[in-house]
Amino acid sequence: MFEKNKALLQVAAIPFKYENDCLKILLLTTRKKRKWIVPKGWPVDGLSFNESAKKEAMEEAGVSGSISKAPIGDFIHNKTISRGQKTPCKVITYSLLVTDQLLDWDERKERSRRWCSISEAAERVSNQGLSKMLRIISDDPSILSRLTEK
Template identity: 35%
Template structure:
């Protein structure tokens, strides 16, 4: 009986549809427009075409902020400086290819964008677009992410520093 419970427990740990949240790393790309207002770049998700931030599963041998930078490059063709500490966290339910859902917790890292590539790996699968922070906050479905985006202009103005504590830039 004990062996059967151990087997079931091991299977649950490997089951991607388990209710335990899975970790992801995301980038919140921003820049200032000509008038000094904060703009946020959003991308569309591949299947549902919702507006989201670039994010993905942790990548072995990369720090979380480096994973966020890699996702920003792959999903949106962005390069820039990525903060070393998370700006915040949000949760959502990720739809898997099996059509089941898995709860995810996303560590969000600020990314000051320096460059936008004309070609990038997922350019044929997603749309990317700059929005003022308020509009971007209204477009995303996740309330916690919306709050993070809406607070960004004030948080950056209060910090008086738009540079990462430790740069981990995306591809240039």
């Protein structure tokens, strides 16, 4: 997976819901540095990219729902792979319309999660590419729902 000159690829979900007609985005913290992010991880063998992103959302944030069939965008994340060495990783991102949220999930003791407005989410995340994607969605929230499976 970490061969020289081979691009790293991850998948992510942007979990969302509407609460009193207001768009809410679910953020969660990284395990070690407690930075705000969206659920992301490596593609799973035997699963499509969007199903891998949906699986990450359940494992990391305890949410499930309808995942978009096509990506809504991508961003670059500097992934720490070993001994502090960082390498650019392209993160292909899907929207996830949340229909179920667990109180107890795999990584509950390692992460915090928070529902927030799209503008607050764009401010809280530290990754500039993800923040930019969230600002674009803020200008056109239909990006999230028009590609989501019904």
